[in-house]
Amino acid sequence: MKTLVIIPSRLAATRLPGKPLLKINGLSIISHVVKRAEEANIGEVYVAAGDKEIVDDVEKNGGQAILTDTNHKTGTDRIYEAVNKIKKKDIELVMNLQGDEPIMNTNDIKNLQTKMIKTNSDLGTLASNISNQKILKNQNVVKVITSELLKDDNFPEAISFKRKLIDRAKNVYHHLGIYCYKLRTLKKFVSFKQSHNEINNKLEQLRALDNDIKINVALAKESPIGVDTEEDFVAIKKIMEYKNK
DSSP, X not given: OOEEEEEEEOSOOSSSTTGGXXXXXXXXXXXXXXXXXXXXXXXXXXXXXXXXXXXXXXXXXXXXXXXXXXXXXXXXXXXXXHHHHHOOTTOOEEEEEOTTOTTOOHHHHHHHHHXXXXXXXXXXXXXXXXXXXXHHHOTTSOEEEESSXXXXXXXXXXXXXXXXXXXXXXXXXXXXXXXXXXXXXXHHHHHSOOOHHHHHHTOTHHHHHHTTOOOEEEEOSOXXXXXXXXXXXXXXXXXXXXXXX
C-alpha cells in the first residue's frame, strides 16, 4: 500500500517555544525527524509546517515541506491540509510522525506500517512497555490502555488514552506519538468536531474513539524521548551527541 509520511510542526509550542528549530549536532530537531522518517523508507516524507521558518530549514537540509494554516487545532488537522495540497496519486496510508521525537526507532515505524497492511486496519499507533513508576505517574507522558496484553505479533485495540491513571488498570503502556491512517479514515476523522474528551484531556486521539473509529496498537521496541520541555531537550541532546562521537 502506497504510504505518505507527514510530520506536523509549528513554532508556537507553549512549553518550549521554537523547539522544531533547536539544534542538536548542528541540525534542527525537525530536520532530524525528517532524516529518521526517510531512513524508514516506507514512503515520501513531507513536513506540514505552520511557519515559513520551518519550511526554509527543512528545505535547506534537503527535505520537503509545505506551508499550512497557522490556526489548526491539532496536528492531524494540519496533516490533512498537507495531504490535499501535496496531491499525490494512489496514496492509501498516511503516517503521522511527531516533529519532536528525533530518535524514533525506524524499525518501529516500519512495523506499524506492516501491521496496518496485514490487518487492513483503519488507524494504528505504537506503544511501549513502561519501565518505571515515574513514567506511570508523569502526566506529560500519555498512557494507552489496550484490550489485551501487547506482544510482538498482535495488534489489539486501544480502550482508552490517559494522562493520569486513577485506578490500577491492566494492559497500560507508554503511548508514542505516531499514527498511521487509511486515507479515508483520516478524512473521516477531520470531519468530526473536537470532542469534549479530546479538549478536556488535550488528546486528539480521543476524537477517534469518541466517534467509533477503532485504534489498533503495535508494540514498539523502544520508548523515544519526546522534546516537550527544556529538560527533555537537554536529555535528548546528550544522548544524540554521545551517539555521534
